[in-house]
Amino acid sequence: MIAVTGAASGIGAAVASALRTAGHRVIGVDLRDAEVCADLSTSDGRRAAIGGVLDRAPELDGLVLCAGVGPHVPDPMQIIEVNYRGAVEVLDGLFPALRGAAVAVSSSASTMVRWADNPISRGTEAAALADAGEFAGHLAYSWSKNAVTVAVRQRVAEWGAAGVRLNTVAPGAVDTPLLQAGLASRYGDAIRSYQPPIARHGTPEEVAALIVYLLGPHAGYIHGAQFAIDGGSDALMRPTEF
Numbered sequence: 001m002i003a004v005t006g007a008a009s010g011i012g013a014a015v016a017s018a019l020r021t022a023g024h025r026v027i028g029v030d031l032r033d034a035e036v037c038a039d040l041s042t043s044d045g046r047r048a049a050i051g052g053v054l055d056r057a058p059e060l061d062g063l064v065l066c067a068g069v070g071p072h073v074p075d076p077m078q079i080i081e082v083n084y085r086g087a088v089e090v091l092d093g094l095f096p097a098l099r100g101a102a103v104a105v106s107s108s109a110s111t112m113v114r115w116a117d118n119p120i121s122r123g124t125e126a127a128a129l130a131d132a133g134e135f136a137g138h139l140a141y142s143w144s145k146n147a148v149t150v151a152v153r154q155r156v157a158e159w160g161a162a163g164v165r166l167n168t169v170a171p172g173a174v175d176t177p178l179l180q181a182g183l184a185s186r187y188g189d190a191i192r193s194y195q196p197p198i199a200r201h202g203t204p205e206e207v208a209a210l211i212v213y214l215l216g217p218h219a220g221y222i223h224g225a226q227f228a229i230d231g232g233s234d235a236l237m238r239p240t241e242f
């Protein structure tokens with residue numbers, strides 16, 4: 001049994017579909033159209049999500065954290081609550097039940113800030129966002145994804161000792177409803193003007209294939225890693241940093 005958050009749309013829906021095609025049973029978690037309907041932007045919702053999954057499967061073969069919102073949503077704190085706390089609290093809440101592996105969907109945006117400069121590292125994100133003006137959504141998104149990647153890396157010893165692997169994928173622009181909403185927002189021109197070396201958007205199915213690989217037995221020595229799946233953007237922008 002594999003739990004997938006954000007299973008109702010985009011990358012999460014593609015992951016759930018690929019896993020079911022491969023013969024796995026999937027517990028989808030989402031706001032709606034899922035086995036467990038819960039709002040990961042609140043503490044109560046996160047507790048309900050964890051409880052709902054454990055009610056259906058006291059032991060899990062895998063966990064995939066896809067639920068997220070983009071930089072365009074009106075309340076930037078919502079971005080941090082869903083993308084960061086909605087990932088990390090579910091990760092920690094389900095860790096005792098996990099027997100296999102977990103993958104969290106971070107983003108290429110995770111590398112746009114250093115952890116030492118990330119207000120989430122000091123718990124000052126609300127104050128920092130109050131001063132951020134028109135860039136608040138963009139900053140909150142980068143901070144939330146940087147914090148998810150750091151949280152995964154910080155868990156590598158404890159999870160490894162328990163025999164549970166944990167990795168992140170960092171997509172660039174992937175053609176999903178989240179990207180379409182971004183294109184329709186004030187960030188649309190910036191998204192359109194950037195072209196990765198592979199000059200197209202990724203597909204949810206391409207990201208799902210990587211996630212399914214990372215969950216599976218052929219990835220048995222991959223732990224604590226972040227995989228860019230971005231058409232070459234990370235190498236283009238940061239050729240000497242890796």
Ligand code: NAI
Nearest residue numbers: 006008009010011031039040041067068107173174176178
């Ligand atoms: P999507 O909008 O198609 O799917 C996101 C899912 O998360 C939706 O089903 C939505 O209902 C769910 N969700 C949102 N808020 C929630 C909440 N409060 N509680 C429970 N579920 C909630 O978006 P997409 O593109 O599939 O995004 C999946 C992940 O990939 C997100 O974490 C996103 O940040 C990340 N990502 C997406 C990229 C893209 O270009 N599409 C690029 C890099 C990362």
